[in-house]
Amino acid sequence: MRLLDGPLLELTMDRLCQQLIENHGLFAETVLVGMQPRGRFFAARIHQRLEHLTGRRIPIGQLDTTFYRDDFRRGAPLKASQTVMPFLIEKKNVVLIDDVLYTGRTIRAALTALGEYGRPTKIELLVLIDRIYSRDQPIQADYVGRSVNTIQSQRVEVAWTEQGAPHDAIWLISPSYPPPGQGAATPSPNPSI
Amino acid sequence: MSLSVNHLLGIKNLTAADLQLIFETADKFKEVLNRPIRKVPSLRDITIANVFFENSTRTRLSFELAEKRLSADVINFSASGSSVKKGETLLDTVNNILAMKVEMIVMRHASPGAPHFLAKHIQAAIVNAGDGTHEHPTQALLDAYSIREKHGEVAGKKVAIIGDISHSRVALSNIYALQKLGAEVMVCGPPTLIPRYLGQLGVQVSHQVRQALQWCDVANVLRIQLERQQGKYFPSLREYALYYGINKALLDSLNRPVTIMHPGPINRGVELASDAADGEHSIILDQVENGVAIRMAVLYLLAEKIKSYN
Numbered sequence: 001m002r003l004l005d006g007p008l009l010e011l012t013m014d015r016l017c018q019q020l021i022e023n024h025g026l027f028a029e030t031v032l033v034g035m036q037p038r039g040r041f042f043a044a045r046i047h048q049r050l051e052h053l054t055g056r057r058i059p060i061g062q063l064d065t066t067f068y069r070d071d072f073r074r075g076a077p078l079k080a081s082q083t084v085m086p087f088l089i090e091k092k093n094v095v096l097i098d099d100v101l102y103t104g105r106t107i108r109a110a111l112t113a114l115g116e117y118g119r120p121t122k123i124e125l126l127v128l129i130d131r132i133y134s135r136d137q138p139i140q141a142d143y144v145g146r147s148v149n150t151i152q153s154q155r156v157e158v159a160w161t162e163q164g165a166p167h168d169a170i171w172l173i174s175p176s177y178p179p180p181g182q183g184a185a186t187p188s189p190n191p192s193i
Numbered sequence: 194m195s196l197s198v199n200h201l202l203g204i205k206n207l208t209a210a211d212l213q214l215i216f217e218t219a220d221k222f223k224e225v226l227n228r229p230i231r232k233v234p235s236l237r238d239i240t241i242a243n244v245f246f247e248n249s250t251r252t253r254l255s256f257e258l259a260e261k262r263l264s265a266d267v268i269n270f271s272a273s274g275s276s277v278k279k280g281e282t283l284l285d286t287v288n289n290i291l292a293m294k295v296e297m298i299v300m301r302h303a304s305p306g307a308p309h310f311l312a313k314h315i316q317a318a319i320v321n322a323g324d325g326t327h328e329h330p331t332q333a334l335l336d337a338y339s340i341r342e343k344h345g346e347v348a349g350k351k352v353a354i355i356g357d358i359s360h361s362r363v364a365l366s367n368i369y370a371l372q373k374l375g376a377e378v379m380v381c382g383p384p385t386l387i388p389r390y391l392g393q394l395g396v397q398v399s400h401q402v403r404q405a406l407q408w409c410d411v412a413n414v415l416r417i418q419l420e421r422q423q424g425k426y427f428p429s430l431r432e433y434a435l436y437y438g439i440n441k442a443l444l445d446s447l448n449r450p451v452t453i454m455h456p457g458p459i460n461r462g463v464e465l466a467s468d469a470a471d472g473e474h475s476i477i478l479d480q481v482e483n484g485v486a487i488r489m490a491v492l493y494l495l496a497e498k499i500k501s502y503n
Binding site for chain 2: 064066067068072073074077078079080081082083084085088112115116117118
């Protein structure tokens with residue numbers, strides 16, 4: 001199922017930017033931080049729009065949380081991505097940006113990781129898709145593109161043209177309903193899902 | 194992706210993919226080391242014992258720093274002033290340390306194969322920090338990583354290892370690492386300090402330092418290990434410095450720049466003159482800096498293989 005694409009996706013990103021501008025003005029004391037590995041594409045889009053709308057240079061970084069995750073040595077090996085933080089966040093407002101908020105564990109790790117770059121005044125979370133009722137930890141987003149109610153066997157796939165997708169689109173993939181052109185997924189144990 | 198081994202005993206046991214994984218992980222740790230707070234919590238439930246039966250300054254400091262940067266608990270043991278002097282065996286010593294609940298052992302030992310022996314007999318991840326004249330895998334990793342950092346990649350590069358090859362564990366580990374990464378290797382030194390059958394490893398052998406320098410992109414200059422030399426391998430240090438010592442005048446007389454490396458400690462004025470060791474093409478201090486990131490990567494990737502309580 002397609003959650004967002006085309007004009008609706010553009011409209012959603014515009015709205016998120018307007019909400020950020022309402023709270024952060026000209027971004028004099030605000031920095032954006034995109035979450036590795038997938039949130040950085042969305043963060044770059046938001047960053048581009050905000051710079052266009054405000055006419056100001058806004059600092060942006062990319063944060064990888066692999067070394068802060070709580071599932072190290074508890075499952076499949078973790079592969080770290082690159083962290084690029086060309087600024088300190090001491091006394092700054094930080095807007096953490098990710099594409100999908102699910103269990104909240106990545107954001108918990110990110111909050112710890114951000115502490116290594118100084119003590120920020122405030123940290124806010126902006127996500128494109130919020131999978132509500134799925135949280136393992138008490139973490140909520142401040143800015144949400146779209147909230148969806150999902151079950152565990154479903155997954156949200158975000159495809160940007162920068163990653164080689166034909167066009168920007170966000171899909172909700174159920175085990176028995178693969179998106180067009182993706183081939184058959186593994187059959188669901190429960191056909192009603 | 195994870196390592197193909199559970200212990201780091203030598204480069205010989207690693208695959209090219211292992212080396213790339215270690216390098217890519219070290220890249221991430223290099224960023225960590227440049228933060229205001231240079232620490233990550235990954236190994237906070239791991240205890241590591243640094244067991245050094247031989248002297249060491251930078252390897253030991255570098256390992257200890259890497260362990261602390263990963264938030265591991267660290268205990269240090271050195272043979273001098275310990276019960277080893279009372280006749281305790283290696284296995285007993287290490288088993289006593291393990292009884293105190295230690296997950297990883299970083300060991301330096303004068304006997305080649307000591308870490309391999311431990312790996313067979315005890316339940317802990319072993320990291321070889323140098324076993325006699327055999328291997329010194331983390332040194333070779335940081336050397337290759339430093340070449341990769343300076344020259345973009347290791348594959349296709351020409352590396353000359355110059356000096357006391359016979360008594361060097363760095364040389365053997367470097368040969369394995371560089372060859373696995375696709376570099377060409379030449380060793381250079383007096384015939385008495387080059388093992389007779391080294392050519393069988395697929396390396397070129399030269400006895401002329403100028404010839405080696407003219408051939409190579411990178412010269413890894415090794416220390417004359419006087420403490421390991423039982424007999425006389427060359428007439429005098431002065432004569433060695435005259436025929437095999439590298440100085441700025443020699444480097445300037447070549448038709449292109451050669452990157453100078455040295456695993457330390459340097460015998461200044463013997464294998465390397467100060468004007469070459471501190472010259473613009475020297476990456477000796479970069480090697481030391483990279484050592485911490487490389488050791489963090491190795492410890493992190495090996496710890497990943499120790500599965501947590503389920």
